Amino acid sequence: MNTSSGGGAPRTEAGAFVVASRAFRPAYATLSREALAARVARARAELAACRACPWACDVDRLADEVGVCRTGRYARVSSAFPHLGEEDCLRGWNGSGTIFFSWCNLHCVFCQNFDISQRPSGHPVPPERLARVMLELQALGCHNLNLVTPEHVVPQVVEALAIAIERGFSLPIVYNSSGYDGLSSLALLDGIVDIYMPDFKVWRPETARRLLLAPDYPEVARRAIAEMHRQVGPLVFDEHGLAKRGVLIRHLVMPGLLDESRAIFEWIASALGPDAYVNVMDQYHPAGKVLERPERYADIARRLDDVEHEAALDLARRAGLWRFDRRVPWGLTPRPAPRSPDPPHGD
Numbered sequence: 001m002n003t004s005s006g007g008g009a010p011r012t013e014a015g016a017f018v019v020a021s022r023a024f025r026p027a028y029a030t031l032s033r034e035a036l037a038a039r040v041a042r043a044r045a046e047l048a049a050c051r052a053c054p055w056a057c058d059v060d061r062l063a064d065e066v067g068v069c070r071t072g073r074y075a076r077v078s079s080a081f082p083h084l085g086e087e088d089c090l091r092g093w094n095g096s097g098t099i100f101f102s103w104c105n106l107h108c109v110f111c112q113n114f115d116i117s118q119r120p121s122g123h124p125v126p127p128e129r130l131a132r133v134m135l136e137l138q139a140l141g142c143h144n145l146n147l148v149t150p151e152h153v154v155p156q157v158v159e160a161l162a163i164a165i166e167r168g169f170s171l172p173i174v175y176n177s178s179g180y181d182g183l184s185s186l187a188l189l190d191g192i193v194d195i196y197m198p199d200f201k202v203w204r205p206e207t208a209r210r211l212l213l214a215p216d217y218p219e220v221a222r223r224a225i226a227e228m229h230r231q232v233g234p235l236v237f238d239e240h241g242l243a244k245r246g247v248l249i250r251h252l253v254m255p256g257l258l259d260e261s262r263a264i265f266e267w268i269a270s271a272l273g274p275d276a277y278v279n280v281m282d283q284y285h286p287a288g289k290v291l292e293r294p295e296r297y298a299d300i301a302r303r304l305d306d307v308e309h310e311a312a313l314d315l316a317r318r319a320g321l322w323r324f325d326r327r328v329p330w331g332l333t334p335r336p337a338p339r340s341p342d343p344p345h346g347d
Contacts (some may be wrong), residue, residue, distance in 0.1 A: 017246070017275075021238040026172050027245070028165060028192045036162045043155035043188055047073070053105045053151050053182045054220050061155075069105045069152035075160075076102035076153075078122035080133045082142050087279060087325050089235075089243040090144060090174060090195075097142030097171065099133060105152045106180050107213040108201070110254070110300060114288035117149060130160035131167065138171050143242055144195065146174040154185035161192065172244055175228075179221035180214060186227050195235070196228035197248045200268070203260040211300075225249065226271055235277035235323070247272070248325070252281045253312040256299050261312045265319035279325035280316055282309040 028036070046052055047061040057067025064072035082095025090096040104117035111117050125133070134145055150157055161169070172194040179198040200221050202208050208217035228247050235246030249268060253261055261280075268276050284304045286294065294301035316324065 017234060017236040019236050019238060019244055021240065021242075021244075024172075024238060024244050026170060027194050027232075028161070028173070029170070031191060033166075036165065039158050039188055039192070040162050043158040046184060046188070047155045051182065052154055052185050054180060054214075054216065055105060056182075070103045071152055072124075074124035074126050075130060075156040076122050077125045077130070077133070078102045078116045080137060082137065082140055083146060086146065087243075087248065088327060089237060089241055089248075089325070090146065090197075092143040092240070092242050094141040094143055096144055096146040096174065097134075097137030097140070098146040098148055099130075099137075100148045101150055101153050103152065104149050104178065106178050106217070108178075109211050109213075109289040109297060110284070110286070111288045112252075112283070112285070113149075118288065127156065127159040127163055130156070131163035131169075134160065134164040134169055134171075135167060138169060142171065144172040144174050145169075146176055148176045149178065150175060151177050151181050151185070154182075154188055158188055158192070174243075177224075179224055180212075180217055181220070181224040183223065183227060186224060186231070190231050194232065194245045195243055195248065196225075196232060196246075197250060198225050198228060199250045199252065200225060200264050201252065202254075202257065203263040203267075207257070207260060211297075222267065222271070225268075229272050229276070234273070234275045246277065248277050248279060250279045250281055251312075252284050253304055253309055254284050254300055255302055255304055255308065258308065258311055258315065262315045262319070265316040265321055269320040274320040274322060276321060277323040277325065278316060278321055280309070280313050282306075 049058050050061045050067060051058065055068040059065040059067045061072050066072045078100040080099045083098035084091050084095045086096045100116055102116055102121040107118060115121060137145060147157060173192065174195040174197055175189065175193045176197045179200050202211060203218050205215040205218060209215035232246050235248050236244050238244050251261060251264055268278060282304055286301050290297040290301055
């Protein structure tokens, strides 16, 4: 077995950083009850004059006021279920316990989950009910808790997690975000989240303005991802190939934007190191406003082709990166997905 620079973690010949599952404890297991209560108090204070994300709307969400994210006092949940479509290292054989939060603090014109992120979906869920959903996913045998599009509801997530942990919740936590995250929210999550899975979408401010409606996205994403990496380091697996801690960066390759992919890969290799784990994603297809108005977004109104995806992988390798997500056969045949928890409703 070789060793690597990633925090001294052991590395197999295949390049996977490994920690024995019996030695793993979720990050929050080291926090005292008092420390968790202090995080909840900070979370509620942040909601009172919301600066949870880079928009810093300063609205009183405790009074159910809404800003850019269109979410008030309670997080809105679209669905919750054991997800067998995530990366192998997350889904395993029982699925990743995924909670899809409605709305978003970005307005990507190509969003692959447009109906959830930019249209009303799901129900407002108070912290007690959200905690029960987390515990239900654990009871179904999920390998982790996967929080999807949580950037705008971090305070509500912290409230619910404190309740769930008190009641026996013990799964690793995956923070699955767009990369448009506030540093104050990431500070709330320091020592709570085990796996950060941010997107890094585009590199140029002008591209971010046109396609994400947020020209500061590249700067915010660089700052946020660097902070995530500072907290948890490179991605580490257990002996079964399940991710346990670290950063997994997703980059959705888009038609005609390979120059942006190159710049993103070069920044990752330089700022985080060549051991950074990256999923170079090939599933882009026209969706959302691109599908509705293809004439306005003609440059991205087509599917990605295999040549472009291979070119993006080559650019990542040339940047010095070598840890890429791949679909691999599991030693165990995946079992049928267990029954999903009942759709969450407010109590």
